[in-house]
Amino acid sequence: MENLDKIFKAYDVRGIYPEEINQDVAYKVGRASAFVLSIKPEDKTFKLREKTIGKLVVARDNRLSSEELFSEMTRGIKDQGIDVIDIGPATTPMFYQAIIKFQADGGVMVTASHNPKQYNGFKIFRKNALPMGEEGLQRIKGLMQDGLLKDATRKGKVTKKEILKEYVAKILDLSHANDTTQFKVVADTGNGMAGLTISALTPELKKVELINLFGEIDGSFPNHDPNPINPENTKNLQEKVVSEKADFGIAFDGDGDRILFIDEKGQRIDPDLISAAIIHYYFKRGGIILYTAVSSRIIKEEALDSGNEVICSRVGHSFIKETMAREGVVFGCEASGHYYFKDTDYVEAPLLVFIKIMEILSKIKVPLSELIEHFHRFQEERIEIKISDIRNADIHIKRVEEKYKKISRFGRLPNIFHIDGLTVEYTDWWFNLRPSNTESVLRLTIEADTKELLAEQKQELLKSIQL
Numbered sequence: 001m002e003n004l005d006k007i008f009k010a011y012d013v014r015g016i017y018p019e020e021i022n023q024d025v026a027y028k029v030g031r032a033s034a035f036v037l038s039i040k041p042e043d044k045t046f047k048l049r050e051k052t053i054g055k056l057v058v059a060r061d062n063r064l065s066s067e068e069l070f071s072e073m074t075r076g077i078k079d080q081g082i083d084v085i086d087i088g089p090a091t092t093p094m095f096y097q098a099i100i101k102f103q104a105d106g107g108v109m110v111t112a113s114h115n116p117k118q119y120n121g122f123k124i125f126r127k128n129a130l131p132m133g134e135e136g137l138q139r140i141k142g143l144m145q146d147g148l149l150k151d152a153t154r155k156g157k158v159t160k161k162e163i164l165k166e167y168v169a170k171i172l173d174l175s176h177a178n179d180t181t182q183f184k185v186v187a188d189t190g191n192g193m194a195g196l197t198i199s200a201l202t203p204e205l206k207k208v209e210l211i212n213l214f215g216e217i218d219g220s221f222p223n224h225d226p227n228p229i230n231p232e233n234t235k236n237l238q239e240k241v242v243s244e245k246a247d248f249g250i251a252f253d254g255d256g257d258r259i260l261f262i263d264e265k266g267q268r269i270d271p272d273l274i275s276a277a278i279i280h281y282y283f284k285r286g287g288i289i290l291y292t293a294v295s296s297r298i299i300k301e302e303a304l305d306s307g308n309e310v311i312c313s314r315v316g317h318s319f320i321k322e323t324m325a326r327e328g329v330v331f332g333c334e335a336s337g338h339y340y341f342k343d344t345d346y347v348e349a350p351l352l353v354f355i356k357i358m359e360i361l362s363k364i365k366v367p368l369s370e371l372i373e374h375f376h377r378f379q380e381e382r383i384e385i386k387i388s389d390i391r392n393a394d395i396h397i398k399r400v401e402e403k404y405k406k407i408s409r410f411g412r413l414p415n416i417f418h419i420d421g422l423t424v425e426y427t428d429w430w431f432n433l434r435p436s437n438t439e440s441v442l443r444l445t446i447e448a449d450t451k452e453l454l455a456e457q458k459q460e461l462l463k464s465i466q467l
Contacts, residue, residue: 003015003025006020007020007021008137010316011131011134011318012121012122013121014112014115014119014121014122015120016118017069017119017120023068023069023072026068026071026072026076026122027072027073027075028076028144029108029140030073030075030080030108031076031079031080032076032139032149033076033122033124034056034076036139036140037056037082037105038054054105055083055102055104056077056083056084056104056105056107056108057099057104057108058077058109059087059089059094060088060111061090061110061111061192061193061255062191062217062218062219063111063119066110069120073108073110073122074086079152080149080152081153081154083156083157085102085104085160085161086158087160089217090163091193091194091196091257092111092257093197093256093347094164094196094197094256095107095109095125096125096129097129097170097345101163104127105127106124106126106127107124107125108124108125109125109255110122111254111255113253113255113257114228114254114258115227116226117221117226123255128325129321129345130325131318133318134318164197168201168204171201171349171351171352174341175352176355177207177358179359180208180355180358180359181365182208184211184246184247185210185247186262187210187211187213187252188213188214188234188240188249189212189213189214189256190214190226190228190252191215191216191217191219191221192226192253192255192256193256194252194350197256197351198215198252199215213240214236226254227253228251228252228260229253229258229337233251234262234268237249241264242266248261248263248368249261250354253337256350257338257348258337258350259337259350259353259354260337261274261368263368263369264367267369270296270335271339272335272380273296273298274353275299276296276302276375277357277371277374277375278331278333278339278353278356279308280306281356282356284306286330286331288308288311288328288329288330289311289330289331289332290312290323290329291310291312292333292420293313293314293315293417293419293421293423294315294445295334295335296335298378299333301377302375313332314420320340321340321347324342328342339352378447378448378449379448379450379454380447382443383444384436384441384443385441385444385465386440386441387440387441387442388440390439390441396433397421397422397435400424400464404416404464409428420432421433421435428448428453429457430448431444431445431457432444432445432446433465446458446461
């Protein structure tokens with residue numbers, strides 16, 4: 001299968017429908033995933049066998065191609081002799097909770113997350129909703145390429161289960177949603193799956209007037225792409241917050257596992273600043289806080305000032321969740337709007353973050369813009385730099401490292417890390433340069449104490465990268 005190398009990413013399987021992701025791929029993903037997920041962790045031989053046992057949770061987002069891909073993927077799982085728990089259309093956080101709740105061996109969700117409507121794919125997870133990881137994905141890809149799987153002597157069966165009400169109930173149990181002051185909030189679910197959870201949550205929030213913008217679930221995404229990190233996609237929400245005189249706005253991506261905040265002035269809020277607020281008010285000596293190699297310095301500062309330990313991870317949910325589970329991390333965050341709690345079994349909990357921010361605002365009695373301003377101590381920029389061939393990324397990065405490791409500032413050479421790409425850290429500014437997992441792009445994050453220093457160092461750094 002010639003497209004497999006292209007669609008198998010570091011964290012999931014994703015591509016354009018139907019050229020790269022289609023019914024044939026879906027069936028084979030189902031077969032191979034069922035085999036790999038049904039193998040016990042201590043079994044290192046991975047020998048093919050006819051008899052397998054187990055059960056997997058399956059779910060799908062609302063993309064126009066998801067239903068048929070779901071059907072074929074499920075057929076593949078059943079042909080491998082594995083039982084299926086079908087929770088129907090769902091957000092990814094609902095899917096995670098179902099794996100844990102029903103004690104499944106793992107699961108497969110049909111989704112392309114925040115990608116435009118022409119994409120689709122599969123998120124594959126192990127027991128306890130832990131990510132499959134790159135090694136496991138490569139095993140699945142190998143089985144699909146080899147075509148050695150045999151039909152099981154017993155076909156799997158399908159059982160339908162509900163999870164939505166229980167999912168919302170768990171979020172409410174972890175919060176004090178109805179102890180807050182009155183709020184008016186605009187939620188842009190972007191015609192994606194978060195429309196499902198917001199609709200279920202709204203009646204439970206007695207003190208919140210919740211306006212759902214683009215709440216109709218429509219896989220053609222008629223209003224904007226389901227990616228709130230792109231500023232173009234939150235313009236309607238920003239205008240609505242101002243026109244409605246709302247306290248703030250929230251935006252979700254297509255599969256509902258990330259959240260982005262808009263303040264009462266209609267301004268976008270950097271997700272790292274939301275993380276800093278959560279740490280400051282909820283994790284005083286809480287334990288270990290996880291941040292990534294591209295997180296703002298404010299995350300580490302707030303975590304340490306609050307009496308916590310810190311740990312740095314590579315970007316990406318598979319690395320973050322594995323690290324959190326292994327180290328017992330209490331809270332983890334990404335600059336892309338993913339937030340993870342130990343209390344939610346190390347999986348994303350955007351609705352919990354939404355409620356926690358309301359709790360904070362109720363306590364300190366200031367608008368969201370004022371809350372966030374307290375944590376806005378650094379100037380940051382994120383830049384994508386196109387290169388001709390991603391295989392040459394290491395050459396570009398090594399050249400930059402060779403230059404900066406010799407440049408001192410205030411009489412000191414920088415600290416240099418390789419947790420995820422290259423991080424060069426001075427006392428008053430730092431940068432991270434890493435290759436994209438999906439495109440021929442270098443991703444640059446640069447942060448400094450002042451706007452002037454940021455502009456100066458960015459200009460010099462870009463020259464070095466593009467030599």
